[in-house]
Amino acid sequence: MVAYHNLYLALAVVLFTIGAIGAITRRNAIVVFMCIEIMLGAVNLAFITFSRANQSVEGIFMVMFIMAVAAAEAAVGLAIFVLMYRKRGTINVESLNLMKW
Amino acid sequence: MELIILLLCGGLTIIASLLVIFTRNTVHSALWMVTSFFFMAVLYLLLRAEFIAILQIIVYAGAIMMFVIYAIMMLNLRQEEQGPVRKTKVVGVVLLLVLFLELMVVGVGRGLLAIKGPVTDQLMAKFGHVAVLSNFLFSDYVLPFELASILLTAGVVGAVVLAKQKSE
Numbered sequence: 001m002v003a004y005h006n007l008y009l010a011l012a013v014v015l016f017t018i019g020a021i022g023a024i025t026r027r028n029a030i031v032v033f034m035c036i037e038i039m040l041g042a043v044n045l046a047f048i049t050f051s052r053a054n055q056s057v058e059g060i061f062m063v064m065f066i067m068a069v070a071a072a073e074a075a076v077g078l079a080i081f082v083l084m085y086r087k088r089g090t091i092n093v094e095s096l097n098l099m100k101w
Numbered sequence: 102m103e104l105i106i107l108l109l110c111g112g113l114t115i116i117a118s119l120l121v122i123f124t125r126n127t128v129h130s131a132l133w134m135v136t137s138f139f140f141m142a143v144l145y146l147l148l149r150a151e152f153i154a155i156l157q158i159i160v161y162a163g164a165i166m167m168f169v170i171y172a173i174m175m176l177n178l179r180q181e182e183q184g185p186v187r188k189t190k191v192v193g194v195v196l197l198l199v200l201f202l203e204l205m206v207v208g209v210g211r212g213l214l215a216i217k218g219p220v221t222d223q224l225m226a227k228f229g230h231v232a233v234l235s236n237f238l239f240s241d242y243v244l245p246f247e248l249a250s251i252l253l254t255a256g257v258v259g260a261v262v263l264a265k266q267k268s269e
Contacts, residue, residue, distance in 0.1 A: 004103065004104060004107055005212075005213055006209055006212060006213075007104075007107060007108075007111070008107070008111075008144070008148065009208060009209045009213075010205065010209045011111045011114070011115070011144070013201060013204045013205055013208065013209060014115055014201075015114065015115065015118055016204075017197055017198070017200070017201040017204075018115065018118045018119060018122060019118065020197050020200075021122065021194055021197055022121065022122035024190055024193045024194065024197070025122070025190055025193075025194065026122065027184075028127060028178065030127055030130075030131075030169060030172060030173060030176075030178075031121070031122075031127060031130055033169070034121055034130060034131065034134050034169065035121070035122065037134065037161070037165065038118050038121065038134070038137065041137070041138065041141055041161070044141075044153075044157075045141065045144060045145075048145055048148050048150050048153060049148060050213070051150070052148045052149060052150070053213045054213075054214070054216045054217070054218050055216075055217050055218040055219070055220050055221055055222075056216075056218035056219070056220055057218075057220050057233070057234060057237050060150060060152075060153060060234060061234075061237070061238070061242050061245075063150075063153055064153070064156065064238075064249075065245055065249055067156055067157075067160050067161070068249040068252065068253060069249075069252065070160075070161075070165065071160055071164060071165060071253060071256070072252050072253050072255070072256030072257075073256070074164075074165045074168045074169070075168065075256045075257055075259070075260035076256050076259050076260050076263065078168050078169065078171075078172040078260070079259070079260035079261075079263035079264040080263060081172055081176070082172060082175055082176065082263075082264045083263050083264060085175075085176045085177075091176060091178070094184070094187075
């Protein structure tokens with residue numbers, strides 16, 4: 001039986017790059033957030049591939065904890081966006097430059 | 102057979118992810134994201150990680166994207182993003198493409214180590230994926246598991262405190 005682990009890894013790399021490019025080029029904070037989720041998904045795919053290739057469960061548990069952290073991050077992040085919108089009237093990430101030196 | 106499904110779903114995942122980035126409408130972006138998560142769940146099934154595939158659909162495509170769509174509905178994002186493209190972004194994209202090539206050559210090109218651990222396909226077929234996972238989860242990984250529940254509680258409380266309207 002042939003295993004296509006390298007193909008899965010290549011797919012993960014492609015998805016990670018797509019997510020990273022989106023995260024630095026888009027200006028809408030919610031789209032940036034979704035691009036970060038794409039990057040997390042790509043890392044999850046790589047972890048599952050390693051787990052399958054090495055016949056271990058460590059990768060699967062990493063993915064489960066990444067999912068838990070992503071859920072907490074989504075709750076807090078979107079609350080911050082709502083707050084940001086209420087205060088500034090926009091969630092354009094380029095207009096949030098208060099802490100820029 | 103696996104190769105056909107892998108190429109099909111992998112290609113569709115890439116297309117859906119590209120559409121997330123390039124669609125101007127935020128709601129359409131979110132819906133393409135759900136599509137992308139579903140195809141990724143199929144890839145997890147191909148890798149024999151059934152439990153993770155179900156979690157992917159419930160947690161990502163269900164819970165997290167519901168959060169996102171609620172947030173989009175609560176905010177008025179009608180105004181178009183505009184303005185000139187900054188030079189730093191062009192530099193960033195070029196650097197990311199370099200990173201992509203590096204990962205492809207060093208990470209993917211060299212292949213995987215042939216380590217064979219204890220969790221074989223026969224074990225999975227005998228006890229089932231979830232039973233094997235839960236044996237590990239509630240013995241070796243019980244502390245991270247409990248910590249994850251504390252993290253989620255703290256996250257939800259933090260979200261409510263942040264988004265709550267000040268009543269004066």
